Amino acid sequence: MRQLTLIFFLLLTINLSAQKDSETPTIAKKTESLQAYEGFFKYYWDEKGGKIWLEVENWDSEFLYINSLSAGIGSNDIGLDRNQLGNDRVVKFTRSGPKVLMVQPNYKFRAVSEMAAERESVAEAFASSVIWGFKVEAETDGKVLIDITPLLLSDAHGVADRLKRNKQGTFKIDASRSAIYLERTKNFPKNSEFEAITTFTGDASGGYIRSVTPTADAVTVRQHHSFVELPDDNYQPRIFDPRSGFIPTSYYDYATPIDQPLVKRFILRHRLEKKNPNTAVSEAVEPIVYYLDNGTPEPIRSALLEGARWWNQAYEAAGYKDAFQVKVLPDGADPMDVRYNMINWVHRSTRGWSYGSSVVDPRTGEIIKGHVLLGSLRVRQDFLIAQGLVEAYADGAEADPRLLEMALARLRQLSAHEVGHTIGLTHNFAASYNDRASVMDYPHPYIALDDKGEIDFSQAYDVGIGDWDKRMIIYGYSDFPDGTDEPAKLQEILAENIRLGLKFISDRDARPAGGAHPVAHLWDNGSSAVAELERLTAVRKKALSKFSEKNIAPGAPMATLENVLVPLYLAHRYQVEGVSKVIGGVNYTYAVRGDGQPTNEMVADAEQRKALNALLATLDPEFLAIPQSVIDLIPPQPMGYSRDRELFKIHTGLTFDPLAAAESSIEHTLNFLLEPQRLARVVEHHARDAQRMSLHDLLNELTQSTISQTANSAMAMEIKRIVQKSTLNHLLQLAGDKSIMQQVSAAALYKITELEADMKGFMDQRSDAASKAHVTYLLQQISRFKDAPDEFKVPEAPSLPDGSPIGCGE
Template sequence: MLRKTLTITVLCLVVSTAFAQKSISSMTKDMVKKEGYFDYYWDEKTGKVWLEIEDLNKEFLYVNSLSAGIGSNDIGLDRGQLGSTRIVEFRRVGPKVMLVQPNYSYRAVSDNPDEIRAVKEAFAESVLQGFKVGAESNGKILIDITSMLLSDAHGVAGRLRGQGSYRVDGNRSAIYPPMLKNFPKNSEFEATITFTGNATGGFIRSVTPTSSAVTVRMHHSFIELPDANYEPRKADPRSGYGTIRFMDYATPIQENIVKQFSRRHRLEKKRPNAKMSDPVEPIRYYVDRGAPEPIKSALIEGARWWNQAFEAAGYRNAFIVEEMPEGADPLDVRYNVIQWVHRSTRGWSYGSSVTDPRTGEIIKGHVSLGSLRVRQDFLIAQGLLTPYENGTTPDPKLLKMALARLRQLSAHEVGHTIGLMHNYASSVNDRASVMDYPHPLIELKGGEISLDNAYDVGIGDWDKAAVTWGYQDFPDKVDEDKALDELINDQIERKLYFITDADSRPIGSSHPEAHLWDNGKSPVSELNRLMEVRAKVLDNFSEKNIPMGAPMAKLEEVLVPMYMIHRYQLEGAVKVLGGTYYNYKMRGDAQPEQKVVPRAEQEGALDALLNVITPNNLAFPDHIIAMIPPRPPGNGRSRETFKARTGLNFDPVAPGETIASAVMSFIFNPQRATRLVQQKAMDSNQMGLIDVIDKIQKAINNMSTENGYHAELKRAVEKQLMHGLMNLYNSNSASGQARAEAAQGLRLMVANLSGMKNFDVTEALKRVAEAMSPGVTTNGPEEAHKFYISNMIVRFFNNPGDLKIQNALSPPDGSPIGTDLQDWCSFGTYR
């Protein structure tokens, strides 16, 4: 018995000694202590960071981000990019400490602990990291978090996968001491991380000095969760606010189990009953000190527009924008920031947020604005005017328009960080929101191009109404749900509608009033007007569009956005075809029921689209073709120039073919084609798919050609019609009848080209064989074209899955304004 007791005692001493190890004070006596939310220590000798934990099982926010990025819009790893926001806690099990992420997507909001436990145990948690206890004293423990800080927490290797196979190289990675900072409510850590591998992509090679070694800086933030005094606001799909959502299993059976809260900052009036009041604490934003003038002032001015909206909501001095304090860290959670980000090519800007996943409270707004965007607007203005009359100094109107756009962009991205989504229905409503994507309004005044009203100034009426809905502070006795619904009904009465992303893209969507980069009450009328503007711009285009001493070939970079100036407006016009007027209607509200776009409007849209692809509108004026020589050394083709099939020479046909391809692919989008078929089936007076096909074929047949150049463009249009119908026939996303009518359209093309009244595969094959017989001569380009079309269609029907057709060349880059190449050829973040 004594031997057994001694054995147990020894074992207990061993275990106790193993667990206790050194005291924290003796372990850290030679380290630099950083006091703050989590006290931690920097050991310069070993290059390690030791974290002191006092409260185990206490939840906090963990955010990772990039403080120094890669500089490629295509790869998408930018300076200041926020990662995911996660609620985590430290849990100890014997000598181990685990960083655990609870599952807040599934909850039981209940006072019953058993009900809460049942839901918690039903769904998986995530253990993000594991550590060993290094020391402990007085209820505190010390862990080495260096391995976590040196890991690929941001998922950089995954984002680089298309550019090569990369992994973290520990020998070339280390803690970054200058950014080891601590504050009362947040602890900040940073490391230099090097990824090594073999580069296979051009994007990564273009932005790294040595593409086999890609070094970034990765930031980690531990943030105190907000107190429980924030009042979540129940989401409403008509409000325009992004949401957080979760399933609440404590919900009564008769109610919706899915709960959604709007994402917004905490804002309260000092005097809730007052019509106008100062806030308890204003929302403050800070602009990057690294932005040069006049950029910085434009960013501040644009962001300050939101104060107009908060004043409309009854707040005085509630939204403040200032320059970032010297020495402040943009990734510090205490600062809402507008960051100026540099990339090798122009790209999207973003409005991101650190948000409490429990309630939707926005803790930090973080805007990233791409610095090359302003140069793209300058380039657009450069093409619209003839700004180098004196050869060197550009017309001041160029910078004026670029800065006007920058103010709007600053306001737009800040709008995302205060909770708002895109509203693409505002351009038809007198520019009612900065949350739209605005195209410059180019006007003809006295026969000359005017940019006086290119971009709007200030916050729109929808923005004011939306901020009032999201941030209105109601007195205690007011029924908040009823008051919020009344605010929405007021918006409806004022026709301030909200339509966001999925309903506004040109591929597949059907709303005729919600588009990106458009203008005007009618997308069709504006397209027709813009075609007139475009003709004037191309007629005016000359060497005066570039400065003296620039290579003449550089005219092409200025020409591209002018030739393609209508690209977004035609995307809007095509949605009228097979379109439906609708809103996010709720039972009991005053919004109208959905209705199909009337036939007359659809026919007007098709007429406008067919006008776009006439040879006269696809052709470049002769003087432009003569002006642009092959590219000189050091000035090769880029993503900002047209693709060409003519080698070094400017290709005057391929851009027209690209536009014709876009128009046909939009019209014969499988979802659009299916809607046209069904609308005709339900209302014989509507225009159906077969009507559209017939009208396009007749329009092409009747296109006038002034010369051989125009005839070649007409043939290119007809080839794109064929490709559009073939792609529709092969699409599993289209209905069977839409595919049948596409096949009928192809049959009619052959019948029309061959002179056959009725298409017969056997007879068509016979005629093609005869045309290929020895001794048969062609009768010029037109005969060759007819034979090509007929032969391709016959071969297509023989084996539709295997026929390889030549696609039109993809367009130069468009969105963000200067296309989203995928269109033409996040609520954590919004573009």
């Protein structure tokens, strides 16, 4: 009996001890040896465990969760840059027993209603997202402690997925090589900032990742996480209008009356209010302040500051005094801190795009943080463009000062452009029509010939904010006097834009592939695409005639002349894209009912024919031939150098290939001239008006100018043969494409049949072997296509060297 009693007490003691051990400790007990950080979310640093413990008390209280990449990979092709923003999401913590969930409500679908049941019905109809789950580790008076380290050490930015999509290998986070980065983990009253070193291990299979990492199978970056207090309810969203030039945000409002649109659209913008809205000019309650990366060197720093500050001119036009300011980021400040609107200077292994993005409150469209990434190598590309235009080193090792002046002028415009995106503005690719009316265009450097026929850089890039930019800020940021009918006033602003003749066409409509607008182009100048191509051709011809070893610095390998030659030889490439859009072009606007703007006007037939002739001129051997004096100067790449994607693709092994350079330019013109959607519009326009150029007319003009002509030299004849091969291959591709308008395929097939008959006659007239070989090849291509059209593949032509960005932002 005494033995049983002893066993009973032993078991009871063990049970009580287990119960005591299983009880949730208090927060004070759990954190007694940890360092506390007060702020928006109180957290504790566990030095021994390498953990961050977060204290949560405001249940179901929404805040903004932002992830970003503070230390990147450095490859433009992969696209994982230093200080790159990731997702921003409204989230909240909810609790269920021992679990804490981070939940993202679905703000895409709402019911803006006073009825709680109506709001709840929509919330229950669409999925929410649980971002992460945590275990309650300690608790005191409704507050709990959770370990957020697994979230901070996760791949929140999607690095592994990006590497896999870019075929750089399969990677996953290695926990043993990842840790909290305390130096950039900080707390503030309205935001808590966390950062982690994350290492991805795996099988690196791509060249991009190998080119930028010391050990490609271990890729280490830093990921940043921000918990941010949401803005108060005093912000007033502004209605989006497609004519305004602003980026929209939208959601579905299921409480909307049936006779009104279900989708609600508002513009993205910063909060900006006048101290006195009843005066014409007033200081702001709180100005918009941007900070430039303090790692930016001179003279780039001054150029970026100046360009970004141009925006104050627009805010002045909207009635503000000193409402937009730009400063250098103070030492010790964190660029990923949500309190700072940032202009970041980002290094990559190759040149690439720059970006303007924002952290936005998805509930209202209010911009909380503007965030610019400027690629540091793009200034070198502008310098290179200028270098090819003049004898840049005619006076020795010091470059012609105009090169740096042009590059810095472009940086000012680039800074203003990308900041423009972060204050809510979209592109305006029709601004060049209105004499450079907006920094939100992509400007090609305007290089002219002066009265003496010499290269003139004086107007390369515009200075200051444009008329369109001011009108946008007036629409988006005006703080109207008390009692103003705001919707009516906004319509007055848009009506004034139309009266002023300011054109606005943005991204999709201006892109060359499939684009149809005759004045909205990327990288162009002036109101006429054709006239600008003719002007550029004259500048290009002049520069090529003067091209020599003086275009590179003394001591530079002679082979590097090809690097300088590429942007000069292809100076017409973007204007070809613009001219091609005039053919089958349609003049239209983002018109709304009653504003009287064009909606669907065919470009005049005479203008389309001019555009066709201008494009055909770029297929002329005289245009395409590189001067013999230039060819003689360029040797193969020397030891320590290699051919890269910035140089021409060649057929000749190691030696410079002027014929491949011509072939790539030929393909560029034909790709845009014979774009299937463009040709379908030509068919449609002719059907509406039989007096207009038909597709048969277009193809006749093309073949007569290419297939049927002779040439006056052996080089010109070889270029002509390339033009003929490329033209036939494009026609064969159109004839066999089942996905395009079939009348386009039919017209191409009919033209091929005509050419076949002509070529058979040509064979009897040719005496030299090269000409006979050429015609035999063309006839064989036609025969192979006819025998097996579904299996026939057009030979791949050399592509152009990398082009965009030529020094302009997106």
